[in-house]
Amino acid sequence: xxxxxxxxxxxxxxxxxxxxxxxxxxxxxxxxxxxxxxxxxxxxxxxxxxxxxxxxxxxxxxxxxxxxxxxxxxxxxxxxxxxxxxxxxxxxxxxxxxxxxxxxxxxxxxxxxxxxxxxxxxxxxxxxxxxxxxxxxxxxxxxxxxxxxxxxxxxxxxxxxxxxxxxxxxxxxxxxxxxxxxxxxxxxxxxxxxxxxxxxxxxxxxxxxxxxxxxxxxxxxxxxxxxxxxxxxxxxxxxxxxxxxxxxxxxxxxxxxxxxxxxxxxxxxxxxxxxxxxxxxxxxxxxxxxxxxxxxxxxxxxxxxxxxxxxxxxxxxxxxxxxxxxxxxxxxxxxxxxxxxxxxxxxxxxxxxxxxxxxxxxxxxxxxxxxxxxxxxxxxxxxxxxxxxxxxxxxxxxxxxxxxxxxxxxxxxxxxxx
Numbered sequence: 001x002x003x004x005x006x007x008x009x010x011x012x013x014x015x016x017x018x019x020x021x022x023x024x025x026x027x028x029x030x031x032x033x034x035x036x037x038x039x040x041x042x043x044x045x046x047x048x049x050x051x052x053x054x055x056x057x058x059x060x061x062x063x064x065x066x067x068x069x070x071x072x073x074x075x076x077x078x079x080x081x082x083x084x085x086x087x088x089x090x091x092x093x094x095x096x097x098x099x100x101x102x103x104x105x106x107x108x109x110x111x112x113x114x115x116x117x118x119x120x121x122x123x124x125x126x127x128x129x130x131x132x133x134x135x136x137x138x139x140x141x142x143x144x145x146x147x148x149x150x151x152x153x154x155x156x157x158x159x160x161x162x163x164x165x166x167x168x169x170x171x172x173x174x175x176x177x178x179x180x181x182x183x184x185x186x187x188x189x190x191x192x193x194x195x196x197x198x199x200x201x202x203x204x205x206x207x208x209x210x211x212x213x214x215x216x217x218x219x220x221x222x223x224x225x226x227x228x229x230x231x232x233x234x235x236x237x238x239x240x241x242x243x244x245x246x247x248x249x250x251x252x253x254x255x256x257x258x259x260x261x262x263x264x265x266x267x268x269x270x271x272x273x274x275x276x277x278x279x280x281x282x283x284x285x286x287x288x289x290x291x292x293x294x295x296x297x298x299x300x301x302x303x304x305x306x307x308x309x310x311x312x313x314x315x316x317x318x319x320x321x322x323x324x325x326x327x328x329x330x331x332x333x334x335x336x337x338x339x340x341x342x343x344x345x346x347x348x349x350x351x352x353x354x355x356x357x358x359x360x361x362x363x364x365x366x367x368x369x370x371x372x373x374x375x376x377x378x379x380x381x382x383x384x385x386x387x388x389x390x391x392x393x394x395x396x397x398x399x400x401x402x403x404x405x406x407x408x409x410x411x412x413x414x415x416x417x418x
């Protein structure tokens with residue numbers, strides 16, 4: 001599809017949310033009946049483009065999903081015919097496609113229960129043959145309905161680079177011989193963990209962009225929350241799905257207070273809490289409380305509980321840091337993640353004292369997974385302890401290492417004040 005076509009689909013219209021909600025279900029229907037994930041995905045993008053052009057003037061059809069499936073199937077038929085002609089395999093392609101019968105059946109290709117294969121599609125996009133970066137890109141494209149241009153903009157890479165990444169991901173899935181079906185039960189828990197991790201990474205990149213001039217991308221955080229809501233509808237009794245959604249709601253609730261009018265970063269302790277989204281906090285707190293009371297404990301639930309302790313404190317001074325330390329103790333038993341230990345060090349520093357917090361940091365010195373955040377936390381704890389000279393050096397080192405301009409400016413300002 002042309003660059004102009006993709007950008008047209010991505011424009012903000014009154015139909016954008018509806019199209020995004022329908023996209024994974026339409027793609028699932030085409031892949032389930034035709035195979036050819038890569039061609040089906042292209043056909044769905046063409047169908048979304050047609051809807052974006054026609055629905056604003058002609059009105060939304062009574063069955064939007066059926067309309068998109070019919071248009072997508074016609075486009076997929078054309079693509080299959082073109083592909084088969086190029087490869088001189090017309091007879092085989094005709095057997096695979098059966099286009100006239102498929103198009104005539106319209107939305108009736110779905111089962112009477114309104115089959116939703118979104119979760120199967122998520123499993124496919126998070127195939128273990130793909131890197132985490134490819135899983136994220138393919139999930140946003142196929143399940144989120146974002147265009148290549150939108151995904152590239154969110155991750156601050158050229159559109160051509162992102163297009164290549166998505167194309168490689170689709171080729172890898174094809175080469176792996178994957179079929180459109182749920183993974184075997186023995187693999188399901190592991191693959192579900194990958195799905196939730198990809199959605200978690202999408203949210204994190206949106207909440208604190210790893211590079212660029214903006215601290216966050218509301219489009220990515222909103223999309224991650226929407227996708228997890230969709231997974232929760234399919235798995236309402238899964239405690240970790242509930243925990244992840246609660247964590248996102250409780251974290252995103254602070255977004256409006258995280259930056260000043262000029263885009264400068266405002267740390268948690270200095271934020272105007274009246275700007276926090278109270279409805280999201282109430283929903284997230286209730287969700288994690290329910291999950292903790294009736295499901296098996298998992299790391300997303302514990303992280304959500306930590307976020308709830310922060311969000312329910314009326315003032316920064318009211319934060320129950322000892323409870324947060326206890327929750328991090330539990331979390332460290334569930335996951336081996338340097339960021340968990342880093343945040344644990346901050347909590348210990350606030351609850352017990354900066355020297356004790358610095359002691360928690362010591363094992364991370366040799367961890368090659370660490371980035372500028374280790375120096376930023378060290379600087380904070382050194383400043384609390386009164387060692388302003390060492391704190392300033394750590395702030396400057398952290399500022400040099402980060403690729404996020406808002407974080408760099410904030411860290412530089414902390415050093416300058418010292």
